[in-house]
Amino acid sequence: MTENSPQPASSGNCQIRENIQRMRGYAPGEQPRVGKVIKLNTNENPFPPSDKVVQAIQQTATAALQRYPDAFATPFRIAAAQHWGVEPEWILAGNGSDDLLTILTRTFVGENEKIRYPYPSYVLYRTLAEIQGAEYDEVLFRKDWTLGPEWTAPTDGLRLMFLPNPNSPSGTRFSKEQIRDWADQITCPLVVDEAYADFSQESCVELVRDCNNVIVTRTLSKSYGLAGLRFGYLVAQPELVTQLAKVKDSYNCDTLSIAAATAALMDQDWLSQNLQSIQSNRKLLSQGLTECGFEVQPSEANFVWCTHPKQHHQTLYQQLKDQGILVRYMDYPNWGDGLRISVGTSDQIQALLAVLQHLGVPS
Amino acid sequence: MTENSPQPASSGNCQIRENIQRMRGYAPGEQPRVGKVIKLNTNENPFPPSDKVVQAIQQTATAALQRYPDAFATPFRIAAAQHWGVEPEWILAGNGSDDLLTILTRTFVGENEKIRYPYPSYVLYRTLAEIQGAEYDEVLFRKDWTLGPEWTAPTDGLRLMFLPNPNSPSGTRFSKEQIRDWADQITCPLVVDEAYADFSQESCVELVRDCNNVIVTRTLSKSYGLAGLRFGYLVAQPELVTQLAKVKDSYNCDTLSIAAATAALMDQDWLSQNLQSIQSNRKLLSQGLTECGFEVQPSEANFVWCTHPKQHHQTLYQQLKDQGILVRYMDYPNWGDGLRISVGTSDQIQALLAVLQHLGVPS
Numbered sequence: 001m002t003e004n005s006p007q008p009a010s011s012g013n014c015q016i017r018e019n020i021q022r023m024r025g026y027a028p029g030e031q032p033r034v035g036k037v038i039k040l041n042t043n044e045n046p047f048p049p050s051d052k053v054v055q056a057i058q059q060t061a062t063a064a065l066q067r068y069p070d071a072f073a074t075p076f077r078i079a080a081a082q083h084w085g086v087e088p089e090w091i092l093a094g095n096g097s098d099d100l101l102t103i104l105t106r107t108f109v110g111e112n113e114k115i116r117y118p119y120p121s122y123v124l125y126r127t128l129a130e131i132q133g134a135e136y137d138e139v140l141f142r143k144d145w146t147l148g149p150e151w152t153a154p155t156d157g158l159r160l161m162f163l164p165n166p167n168s169p170s171g172t173r174f175s176k177e178q179i180r181d182w183a184d185q186i187t188c189p190l191v192v193d194e195a196y197a198d199f200s201q202e203s204c205v206e207l208v209r210d211c212n213n214v215i216v217t218r219t220l221s222k223s224y225g226l227a228g229l230r231f232g233y234l235v236a237q238p239e240l241v242t243q244l245a246k247v248k249d250s251y252n253c254d255t256l257s258i259a260a261a262t263a264a265l266m267d268q269d270w271l272s273q274n275l276q277s278i279q280s281n282r283k284l285l286s287q288g289l290t291e292c293g294f295e296v297q298p299s300e301a302n303f304v305w306c307t308h309p310k311q312h313h314q315t316l317y318q319q320l321k322d323q324g325i326l327v328r329y330m331d332y333p334n335w336g337d338g339l340r341i342s343v344g345t346s347d348q349i350q351a352l353l354a355v356l357q358h359l360g361v362p363s
Numbered sequence: 364m365t366e367n368s369p370q371p372a373s374s375g376n377c378q379i380r381e382n383i384q385r386m387r388g389y390a391p392g393e394q395p396r397v398g399k400v401i402k403l404n405t406n407e408n409p410f411p412p413s414d415k416v417v418q419a420i421q422q423t424a425t426a427a428l429q430r431y432p433d434a435f436a437t438p439f440r441i442a443a444a445q446h447w448g449v450e451p452e453w454i455l456a457g458n459g460s461d462d463l464l465t466i467l468t469r470t471f472v473g474e475n476e477k478i479r480y481p482y483p484s485y486v487l488y489r490t491l492a493e494i495q496g497a498e499y500d501e502v503l504f505r506k507d508w509t510l511g512p513e514w515t516a517p518t519d520g521l522r523l524m525f526l527p528n529p530n531s532p533s534g535t536r537f538s539k540e541q542i543r544d545w546a547d548q549i550t551c552p553l554v555v556d557e558a559y560a561d562f563s564q565e566s567c568v569e570l571v572r573d574c575n576n577v578i579v580t581r582t583l584s585k586s587y588g589l590a591g592l593r594f595g596y597l598v599a600q601p602e603l604v605t606q607l608a609k610v611k612d613s614y615n616c617d618t619l620s621i622a623a624a625t626a627a628l629m630d631q632d633w634l635s636q637n638l639q640s641i642q643s644n645r646k647l648l649s650q651g652l653t654e655c656g657f658e659v660q661p662s663e664a665n666f667v668w669c670t671h672p673k674q675h676h677q678t679l680y681q682q683l684k685d686q687g688i689l690v691r692y693m694d695y696p697n698w699g700d701g702l703r704i705s706v707g708t709s710d711q712i713q714a715l716l717a718v719l720q721h722l723g724v725p726s
Contacts, residue, residue, distance in 0.1 A: 025609040045429045095615070247383060
């Protein structure tokens, strides 16, 4: 695949839409398939999922896969509704939260209309605007990762706002009160993307009840250790869920993932223990990086954003990679660069810190 | 969920796109979750999938689900390429072939542009046009399920054509030569939707090599007995695959389904035996229905389309349902109605025919 190479304007009789032609295509984080690599680059959970999830999958493997799945992932919906204290009609399941972000875009945003989101944040938001033929309005974070008044300023054609909370790559979070204020000021839906919220102290799900323009998306990829499963969901008022459901693929979630996700959500003991480990390892990682001279952004996610006043970040990334440690080098035009490092096991963190010391960081 | 009830023009501060508001939403075939029902309404395979698929799933359940899946389903891609005698770059995997039909629509068709497809056929094609804010041009099948010259007639804004082959609900198929002729005449991509092609005698995959505007979609839902898994793929020239890949979700297929689909495709012995059973049962079903006075369309799929000159189809559907046998009643505006009956096991077919006789059909 050479998805980043320049493409002809059309391929024979197949005319590609111009907005698609112009796109470079998303480059996923490196996923080495061979060799022994310490993988701290895509914010996966370093621990395998709950045994109950594995059992649910193994049992479901013999349970009539020749039949279509439940079109609304009903067992999961019921479990998620119970978890959040809402009715099942407030929940919509998706093939990863990316699927839900796609559905939201297609429901609210037409060609040449506008999506707003903070920058730097999740690169998919821009991709979704581009695929839709829509415009995007990137509001720059201040250096302290707060947002200025332009975040809620009215603008023509604005149809949807995405707010990752906690944000990636920063790991920072806005308070529920702040988000409620913003939701009251704006006249379009505000999607709070809570992919990393389990690692923090607060969720905006309860805002959904009071604010009819707040929609919260969640994923099982990070905190439940199920990135390979592709399962996410959103919480929104039922009238919105009804509209969004028109845009999803009829059977967007499969039988195995519905069973696995339901088992995962019902094993909150596993989640609590996992979160405790991640939070404790996050502290270890942040302290270690600080001791190596990095400026480390306090994080409420399962990764940390760090910059080093004396080191060249891309070189560091490459040196770590050469030693079998993958972190994410991020270079944001008009913003700056740095390293985003996922919280691994304590062994992985020790290995990372040892390599940094060996490389002469601090230098 | 009341997804078919009328909706307000906007929900608070959330303005739904007009094309979405107008939609009724897809109503999937009934999927009873309780009780003992003979289910012949959604063209599922009546047999469970290969044991090798089950094993692949059970093994993969313990194989690092905390990691993201392979973004291009590489093991499956390699297997499918080998199966069809192309390079892996000709294959794109999807979360069911519905995912691929969605990707195709978003790649080729902008707002107010046009999709053409025959009618009656797969209702999703219209849904995809509606979601995209595009127009649709439904070309009516003649009574013998052939298509007139309007099928290839030029029209403004035409960007994509879908041809299900074999078609549902008819089970009929056009020859490869006919489709090659059409592809040469038109100036847009022609997607041959081969969801049911394994049950027939011919595939158009080899056309993809010669015709740069032919794209073939396939699914593992029907012939491989894996509707619950959500896995499909398309075969297209590599330059097109590169463009289509920009539009898919980054990780559209999950780790379990990639492993399962690869195992399924590699077990061609299972497929051959399964197809033999289905084809033999299809004969049984068609003969039995003919003896009951139905006019049965000769089928190359895993279902048959039948009409009865003396019976009220919807009443028959309801009477069968009351006896625990679900078939699909289809009423196509501007066309007519009838019953689409999936090919079940021989026991299921005997049960259906017995109920029909008990109901006094033939009458």
